[in-house]
Amino acid sequence: MHDPAGRDAIVIRQALLPDLTNLDAATEVICSRTPSQIQLIKQNYQAKFGVFLEQDIERHTSGDHKKLLLAYVSTSRYEGLEVDREMAMKDAKALYKAGEKRLGTDEKTFIRIFSERSRAQLAAISAAYHDMYGGSLKKAVKSEMSGKFEHGLLTILQCSENPAKYFAKALHKAMKGLGTDDTTLIRIIVTRTEIDMQYIKAEYLRKYKKTLNDAVHSDTSGHYRTFLLSLLGPNN
Structure with a gap:
């Protein structure tokens, strides 16, 4: 088994390969990781594949989606819990002016912030946005953006507020309805198992009134089921 950063590097590389392109997977992994995790992913990526992560993003993505991913993997961000309320209000205002207040959207401002x-x-900006304009920043992103760019922004935003809730929802979506999105199910369980799986399981139970283990058990079978349940650990 690879370490978490090594696994992430492999998932991103496979998701960016032209014959297997799964930009949603690459976007989810990149935009849900912390700056220190991204640094380790970049080191692993170069060591394993002999190419910089930024080069593959440049080659296999496009438009505002590409600009967001490149900015996200190359910008260093503070990882502590301290927030600047005044700056949050200023940024909330800038995002409102760049999106809901105008005709068309100023994507550069969203990418920068x-x-x-x-x-x-970012969680403080989201709270300030709601206080100042009565609507949610998440809804503003959904109404102003689309496609992979929207997915990237929403992943960053939701993971700033509650990463476990984000992954619980993604797992539920992968198992909802007819058929299972096995790729997503495996990717999330394998890549989060050593990071925050106990929190994801707690969020899943709180939101869907069913344990994640029970959901996986009823949606999978055979060795595949056994493998996933072994990663999830005790059913609680």
Whole structure:
């Protein structure tokens, strides 16, 4: 088994390969990781594949989605919990002016703020946005953006507020309805198992009134089921 950063590097590389392109997977992994995790992923990526992560992003993505990913992997961000309330209000105002207040959208402002602010600061910006304008920043992103770019911004935003809740929802979506999105199910369980799986399981139970283990058990079978349940640990 690889360490978490090594696994992430492999997932991103496979997701960016032209014949297997799964930009949603690459976006989810990159935009849900902390700056120190991204640094380790970049080191592993270069060591394993002999190419910089930024080069592959440049080659296999496009438009604002590419600009966001490149900014997110190359900008250093504070990882502490301290926030600057005044700056949060200033950024909330800038995002409102760049999105909901105008015709068309100023994507550059969204990319700058979402890639430069710490998780705690972005959560404070989201709270300030709601206080100042009565709507949620998440809804503003959904109404102003689309496609992979929207997915990247929403992943960054939701992981700044509650990463476990973000992954619980993604797992539920992968198992909802007819058929299972096995790729997503495996990717999230394998990559989060040593990071925050106990929190994801708690969020899943709180939100869906069913344990994650029970959900996986009823949606999978055979060795595949045994493997995933062994990673999830005790059913609680």
